[in-house]
Amino acid sequence: MQKKQRKEVSGPIRDKERTKKKLIATIGKILAEYSYSELTISRIATVSNLNPKLIYLYFGGLDQIIRAYLEDRGAATALSAKVALNILDHPNDIVAEDIAFFLEKQFAELIEDKEWQAILHWGLVTKNRYVKKLIDERNARIDAIADTFKKSKDPNLQYSESAAEMAIVAAGARFLSMRSKNEDTFLGLDMTDENDRERISRAIDKIITAEKNSPLH
Amino acid sequence: MQKKQRKEVSGPIRDKERTKKKLIATIGKILAEYSYSELTISRIATVSNLNPKLIYLYFGGLDQIIRAYLEDRGAATALSAKVALNILDHPNDIVAEDIAFFLEKQFAELIEDKEWQAILHWGLVTKNRYVKKLIDERNARIDAIADTFKKSKDPNLQYSESAAEMAIVAAGARFLSMRSKNEDTFLGLDMTDENDRERISRAIDKIITAEKNSPLH
Incomplete structure (x- = not known):
């Protein structure tokens, strides 16, 4: 029961955060492997193997996910x-x-x-x-x-x-x-x-x- | 008469060469002002103010006009x-x-x-x-x-x-x-x-x- 409860409460949130992190990391992957001109929704979806709709859902769009990536890099x-x-x-x-x-x-x-x-x-x-x-x-x-x-x-x-x-x-x-x-x-x-x-x-x-x-x- | 004849013979050829040169020079303009990622048929047409069909007609396509530009640069x-x-x-x-x-x-x-x-x-x-x-x-x-x-x-x-x-x-x-x-x-x-x-x-x-x-x- 306890186990199930944890899953219900923090599971979806954890999944969302994990997916967001994966999408942000994909920006870095594309930059390293190709270059900035390949930063497109479809390329992010292909490289991350995630649904492109998630980029709009979690970030609002291409500009915003790129910005999130750059802010992460700035913090490191x-x-x-x-x-x-x-x-x-x-x-x-x-x-x-x-x-x-x-x-x-x-x-x-x-x-x-x-x-x-x-x-x-x-x-x-x-x-x-x-x-x-x-x-x-x-x-x-x-x-x-x-x-x-x-x-x-x-x-x-x-x-x-x-x-x-x-x-x-x-x-x-x-x-x-x-x-x-x-x-x-x-x-x-x-x-x-x-x-x-x-x-x-x-x-x-x-x-x-x-x-x-x-x-x- | 003579004047008209010259036009008929060398005019269209001269025009074609002039247009080709203008299209090639447009590649350089786009590179200088933007960057390689802006080298597209539509951008070349807009910057040169010429019909995009001419790129296909005179060069065969985008790759070929880019190659013509690069070869020109190599010769200089x-x-x-x-x-x-x-x-x-x-x-x-x-x-x-x-x-x-x-x-x-x-x-x-x-x-x-x-x-x-x-x-x-x-x-x-x-x-x-x-x-x-x-x-x-x-x-x-x-x-x-x-x-x-x-x-x-x-x-x-x-x-x-x-x-x-x-x-x-x-x-x-x-x-x-x-x-x-x-x-x-x-x-x-x-x-x-x-x-x-x-x-x-x-x-x-x-x-x-x-x-x-x-x-x-």
Whole structure:
């Protein structure tokens, strides 16, 4: 009797929540496997193997389920975000090695995260404000870090083009991770190969921590 | 009489060629303004203000007109390609400054070329072999340059992570140029602003030509 009662009370609600979660996760699956242009009601139904009517019933429509997915992604904290916040907690103590560590961490994370690669790819062309908001929030941290360089005691960070160098590295990490989707190489480097990823990581370290006192400019 | 005759003979052919060119150019317009996911018969008809039937009549269909556009793009030579070929003509004389010059040139070109940005963006997710072929051809030159580093007499290029550094810079230039579409800033840098582009250019130079003899690794 007790068992039956539990089922009657919480069963349908639990099922609904489980189905909603499955539908939201399907958005991530489609992004990772295809791209934003495949986010359609019929594709969600096919990939999730659920009735498309449930999308309207539980979310109201395509825009709303996409928004729910993006808000879920926004709530999840990336590991590199913790590194970033730690850096921002001690802005006066930042040295170039901290920046290199953060950028390498972010690159390693990006390479593994096909959904985030697809969101970045989407963000390059979309006018969807929830996509833009999500990306802006992530970028805000990296912007804030670059902003602290002027206050730094490390001459490598005080160097006038340090923020531009960091921009190139962060942008390069994004492009390289997006290219890894099709297992395409770039300058002979294969981002699905651990050794090649390691080479990129060492180059990031080198770019950020190399002595900036050569009299070029 | 003579005037009328010319019209009768070459007029319709000239018109057909002009219309074909206009339709092909419309593909570029749509890519630059929207993105690859908007490449549809109806969008081409609307943007070109031409009857959609002409696409079938002159090209055979959507795939064929897209292919014609991509082949046209492949035939056009970018300025930076000439710089690349010049470098490849003298592989033993390459110094880091040549590489920096090439990468800065390519970045400056990319920033201005919204169609190419859209093709790169498309190439990150598509399985269309003509898109991939076009991008591969362009990348082949940059791959070949990175391949010559081992032969170089410049210690900055012999440095083991030089190719990885070049990959980060080339990838960064691609991502930054793609981001310029929506006039989004990245680390406070606005790629539509000449001063900020100049900062990126100086940072590219710095990354590629900085002394690589610091005992980091």
